[in-house]
Amino acid sequence: MRKLLLSAAALLLTSAARADENGYGYWLPPDVSLNGHEIDHGFYLMHWVMLFLFVVWTGLVLYCIARFRARDGHKASYVGAPVKIGLITAVAMLVFELGDLFLVSQKTWAKITMDFPPENQSVVIEVVAEQFQWNVHYPGPDGKFGKFDNAKIDSENPIGLDRDDPDAKDDITTVGDLHIPVGKPVIVKTRSKDVIHSFFIPVMRVKRDVVPGLNGKVWMQATRAGKFEIACAQLCGLGHARMSGQFTVDEPADFEKWLVDNAPPSAAPEPAPTVAPTPEPKKKKGAKK
Numbered sequence: 001m002r003k004l005l006l007s008a009a010a011l012l013l014t015s016a017a018r019a020d021e022n023g024y025g026y027w028l029p030p031d032v033s034l035n036g037h038e039i040d041h042g043f044y045l046m047h048w049v050m051l052f053l054f055v056v057w058t059g060l061v062l063y064c065i066a067r068f069r070a071r072d073g074h075k076a077s078y079v080g081a082p083v084k085i086g087l088i089t090a091v092a093m094l095v096f097e098l099g100d101l102f103l104v105s106q107k108t109w110a111k112i113t114m115d116f117p118p119e120n121q122s123v124v125i126e127v128v129a130e131q132f133q134w135n136v137h138y139p140g141p142d143g144k145f146g147k148f149d150n151a152k153i154d155s156e157n158p159i160g161l162d163r164d165d166p167d168a169k170d171d172i173t174t175v176g177d178l179h180i181p182v183g184k185p186v187i188v189k190t191r192s193k194d195v196i197h198s199f200f201i202p203v204m205r206v207k208r209d210v211v212p213g214l215n216g217k218v219w220m221q222a223t224r225a226g227k228f229e230i231a232c233a234q235l236c237g238l239g240h241a242r243m244s245g246q247f248t249v250d251e252p253a254d255f256e257k258w259l260v261d262n263a264p265p266s267a268a269p270e271p272a273p274t275v276a277p278t279p280e281p282k283k284k285k286g287a288k289k
């Protein structure tokens, strides 16, 4: 047993060393997000407390079983331990949980969900969820998202972007390929075409339900470049398990290059109209000078 525990501990401790080139190991996914450490801090805090409680409650139960059992010269007691012990523990837990909620979690939660960076200083992207893919929509150099029209949805145009709209001419769309630059705030606006999905980027510690009929918004900022994953965290149908996408954090110059490489043909400046040279008027023979 001791050997098993030791090897489990060694596995966890060395998981960072065993991580692949993107940082995925046996433990939490790598943290590539500006706010990620705060989420992780809350996560660890709760788990240490749960471990502590598990030990205390289990110990108390075992103690009560042994202490109040029926034995020679002793009748089993169904009243058990004095009420005070239970009451003190319950109140202590309540105080801890309120402290955690208002002093730790609420601060982080408010920062992540309410304190958005200004849009003009962020990269704004739209993500449209559908069974079973993530459609990504960039506004292009004009910074304006083109209109969409559900009647225009087809296999080539899954979000129904209206390419006749001047704002849509330079818009970039991809299926399951989200690129963001490192070190810049990114706002992702979400909507769903069909059922409830959940936009989940584990390395960014971002997870937000995408509900049909509701426009959602999350923000994030990456701290290093790399290739990671988008997942769907809401059971959304039979193909839910394959509803993943690529998430790439690029160096700023690579991101700009990616945008240029993926610009639609309609965004290219229209070629200057070729004007046929005006033929010089032929001089009439014998015309007087």
Ligand SMILES: [Cu+2]
Residues within 6 Å of the ligand: 130, 131, 132, 196, 197, 198, 232, 233, 234, 235, 236, 240, 243
């Ligand atoms: Cu889904």
